[in-house]
Amino acid sequence: MQQQLPSVYQQLGGEDGISRLVDLFYDIVEQDPAAAALHVLHLDGHGVAHSRVEQTRFLMGFFGGPRLYVEFHGHSDVRAVHAHVPVTAETRDIWIRSMDKAFDQAGLPPEVKKRAMKALTTAAHLVHDVNPLGIAHERP
Numbered sequence: 001m002q003q004q005l006p007s008v009y010q011q012l013g014g015e016d017g018i019s020r021l022v023d024l025f026y027d028i029v030e031q032d033p034a035a036a037a038l039h040v041l042h043l044d045g046h047g048v049a050h051s052r053v054e055q056t057r058f059l060m061g062f063f064g065g066p067r068l069y070v071e072f073h074g075h076s077d078v079r080a081v082h083a084h085v086p087v088t089a090e091t092r093d094i095w096i097r098s099m100d101k102a103f104d105q106a107g108l109p110p111e112v113k114k115r116a117m118k119a120l121t122t123a124a125h126l127v128h129d130v131n132p133l134g135i136a137h138e139r140p
Helices: 014-031 033-044 048-062 068-073 089-106 110-127
Strands: none
Touching (some): 014 048, 033 048
């Protein structure tokens, strides 16, 4: 019988580990000049403090833990969550690079980072360039 891997939620250290990862991520977004375009998107929305809370809730469920985001918002559709945000290829890639840096700073095992980043990268590509009407935000 094949043994089941622990969830990414468990591998990241549960709620505390995900909260730490999200804090590292948003510290990068706020402080790294290379993430300035992503920071502006968050300032145009509900702000970074709000995003820290909501992303922690979202990632807990996304990675196999408690589905707090669903409890608060009724769904966890990543495309719907970001439908109002003009996510370009540039900001998507900044998001991916910033999260990659956060994983490095968290000092997580490479196999955990690889597993989590694969799922996050897939989600980031789903979010890119979508709004409620499915109209592209990016200009040619």
